[in-house]
Amino acid sequence: MKTLVRASVVLALLAAQGLANAGPRYYHHHHHHRGPGLGGLVLGLAVAVPLIALANQAEREVVYVPPPPPPQPVYVPQPVQPVYVQPAPSRAVPIIYPRNGQSGAQLEADSRECNRWATTQQAAMSDAGVFQRAVEACMDGRGYTMR
Structure with a gap:
């Protein structure tokens, strides 16, 4: 790509110089032609400057x-x-x-037995409510009323 752009710039500059040099020439015996003149220079710059900028842009690597x-x-x-x-x-x-007229000693014995029995009931050891209901059921079965 860079080589193509550089070649295009050189060719355009040569073409611009050729255009500037083309045209009628007036040779008088007392004037010597010294180059393309101002018109050729302006035309050459008008073509060369954008091409040089294009060449510089092409040289930049885009990463x-x-x-x-x-x-x-x-x-x-x-x-x-x-x-x-x-x-x-x-x-x-x-x-x-x-x-049923149970004695105090009988009440103590029945209470101990019902507490022991309540611990064998499922979830009674992890849930105080289950334990309490088991004790009440046991005491009710032995003839006691709980309030």
């Missing part, structure tokens, strides 16, 4: 520089917020009434 890739998102771990579980409202300690 494509791709834009930088977009920044990758950076994972910033967020602090883990503790989750507070509100415990189930505990019911007031029930008052146990014997329905």
Whole structure:
């Protein structure tokens, strides 16, 4: 490409000089022709200047520089917020009434047995409500009323 542009510039300059030199010549015995004159110079410059600028532009190498890739998102771990579980409202300690005239000692023995039995029920150890209902069911079965 550069060679083609340079050759075009040289050919255009030669053609411009030839055009400027062409035309009628008046030779008088007392004048000697000294070159193309002002018209040839103007025409030569009018053709040469844009071609020289074109040649200079062609010599510049165009280098494509791709834009930088977009920044990758950076994972910033967020602090883990503790989750507070509100415990189930505990019911007031029930008052146990014997329905069949059981003694205090019998009430203590039945209460221990029902608490022991309630721990064997599914989910009773992880859920206080399940445990409490199991104890109440057991005490009801042994003849007690709970309020």
